[in-house]
Amino acid sequence: MNATGRPQAPQRRGGGVIPPGDGGEARIGEARIVVVGNGMAGSRFVTELRSRDPRVPVTVFGAEPQRPYNRVMLSDVLAGTARPDHIGLVDAAWYASHGVDARLGVEVTRIDRAAKTVHASDGTVTRYGTLVLATGSTAFVPPIPGLRDGPPEGALAFRTLEDCRRISALAESARRAVVVGGGLLGVEAARGLAGRGLEVTVLHLAGHLMERQLDAAAGGVLARTLARLGISVRLHAQVTALRTAAGAVTGVELAAPGGGTEVVGADLVVLSCGVRPEVTLARDAGLAVGRGVIVDDELRSVADPSVRAIGECSEHRDEVYGLVAPAWEQAGVLAGLLAGTEPAARFTGARQITRLKADGIELASMGETHHGDDDEDVEVVRFTDAARGTYKKAVIRGGRLIGAILLGETSAAGTLTRLYDRAAPLPAERLDLLFPGLGGAAEAASPVRMPDAATVCQCNNVAKRDIRACWEAGARTAGDVARATRAGTGCGGCRDAVEGIVAWLGEQDSESVAGSAGG
Incomplete structure (x- = not known):
């Protein structure tokens, strides 16, 4: 019986839930990793952790009832070009087959840091050794008439x-x-x-x-x-x-x-109207919160080393990242630390690269994009063809790329992303930045001319050589490559490149077979 006189339901020791009156509860939870949030950051952390440590007890709470999904692709679902089941990140059967206690549709309502437990909406209390907050963000709804009491129908x-x-x-x-x-x-x-x-x-x-x-x-x-797509815009x-x-x-x-x-x-x-980091649980638990949960380079809360935070709810070196690639990088770093496979891993910051790929719109943006020709310490290279919806811009300081925009025609995105991400030296012919291969110095978009070390998928750090290795192991479609490497499952901006490489490898293979038959 509990304090209300109602019988308590049996609670699973394997799930790390505290059984009443059982002196073994400390042993159950002392090593358990509890993840609050099963979105793009939380689910990625759980899969990264399991790939490194198949035995550590893990419980993940997800407020949404369905399996985690790629939020970046919601616009495709809205447009009707993708079904909801097409954007899942983890198969529903994965959790049980990998020994993960998944509480989907169960919201954590309170954190008790002193007892090292989380209280959930289903009445359970779960002990943790390490708590990982991956609560993401919530939509901001402006407090204007018609919305103050909640949005009306429609x-x-x-x-x-x-x-x-x-x-x-x-x-x-x-x-x-x-x-x-x-x-x-x-x-x-x-x-x-x-x-x-x-x-x-x-x-x-x-x-x-x-x-x-x-x-x-x-x-x-x-x-x-x-406007050409039938969408009018009112500014100011x-x-x-x-x-x-x-x-x-x-x-x-x-x-x-x-x-x-x-x-x-x-x-x-x-x-x-924008999003806000979801930090209610953290704030109520007395953790240090700025815009997000403040963490160090090991993604530990600066107020409690047994609590970590990743993704959009975390604040690292005064930065809150709102994109998938930094969140997934944080998930990988934290998984390596907690599994003990990469004890020296640290998150020291990430460059933010925005990709938008929808029917009729292609966009890549990175770094400091707002500099103009009048800024004395920067060099700006720009091309505009507004009638065709094309705009390209590269911003250079000290011989390094510090920002870029590609709109409409994005074949240079891979080249610019690598130069920006690695602060690499630039070609003397600046037009090669915007039009790869124009002067012969820059890497062409063609898979033939792309070096094996070139990163194709920035979100998942997949190089051309990784795709080639998948092909040699039997992968024959972009979907096969995605399942093996996750290439194309992040922002989606590299899907055309992955498909192009797979098609090129297929052509090479066909030519090789034809040559052998002819000999």
Whole structure:
């Protein structure tokens, strides 16, 4: 019986749950690693840890009921070009077959650091030796009239797979959609809705789209690209309220430039106003929190060495990373540390590289992109063809690439990413940066001219030689390569390159067979 007089359900020792009155509970949990959050960071950590240590007890809590999925590909699901089951990261049967205690659909409600336990929504209390927080971010909903008491029918955020399902259902009967926010997620949502045949308007407060990743010129080219796809863009748009009738959204109210208001009609409103690190549990537990859970180079909370934090909920050296590649790098570092296979591993920071690949839109952005020709200490190389939706820019300081934008035509992305990531010397002919192989000095996009050491998938650190090794081991499709190396399962920006290499290897193999038969 518990304090309420109700009988307590049997609790599994194998899951690290504390049995009442059992003196063995300390032994159960003293080595257990408990992961709170089963998104892209948490699930990656669990798989990385299991690949290094098949025996350490692991429990992972996921607030969402389904298996973890690739959040980057939600816009493909929204557009109807991918099914929800296509974007899963870990097969549902994987957990049991690898001895992982997975609590899907169970939310952790409290952390007791003194007792080293986590309390969950299903009433269980689980002891940990090490606690890994991977709680990610939550969508920011502005406190404006029409939203203060919760979004009305027809208005919702775009953050989770469930959000995507609800938006898709509403889109079946909607005609006009408004996306509030023209950042990366907003652009992805707008493209997905336009792909479903809706009339879409993007309302963005800043002076150009994706201002964190793009300069004003690139933002203008992107707006023209969206216009060709049937998406209108309103900049400097200050949303003051949502209009509703009978509890359902009917439009978005804006502050008019000359005073007063105007209304943009809509029967579907998608809120993409940014995200905030989810740190409620950490803050309530008394951990050090800035924008995220503050961690050191071993990803330990600076307030409690038995607690680690990775992904969007962590803050490392004053930086909160909102992209998948840094989160996965952190997951790998932490797995090596906790498994003991890489005791010297440290996370010292990551370069942020943004990729967007949707129907009609291709984008790569990295580093310091906002420098212009008037900045004396930098060199800017730029090409613009706004009519065709192409914008390319490289920013150089001290002979090193410090930033770049590729919009519309991204064949140089691999070259620029490697030069940026490694701070490598640049070719004397600067146009080779934007147009690989134009002057013969830079690496061409063709698989034939790409060196084996070239990194193809930045998210998963997969080189061309790794893909070749997969081919030699029997992989014959890009899907086979993805299952073996994870190439193409992150931001998706390298999928064309992986497919190109696989096709080229197939051609080489066919030529070899034909040559042997002819001899």
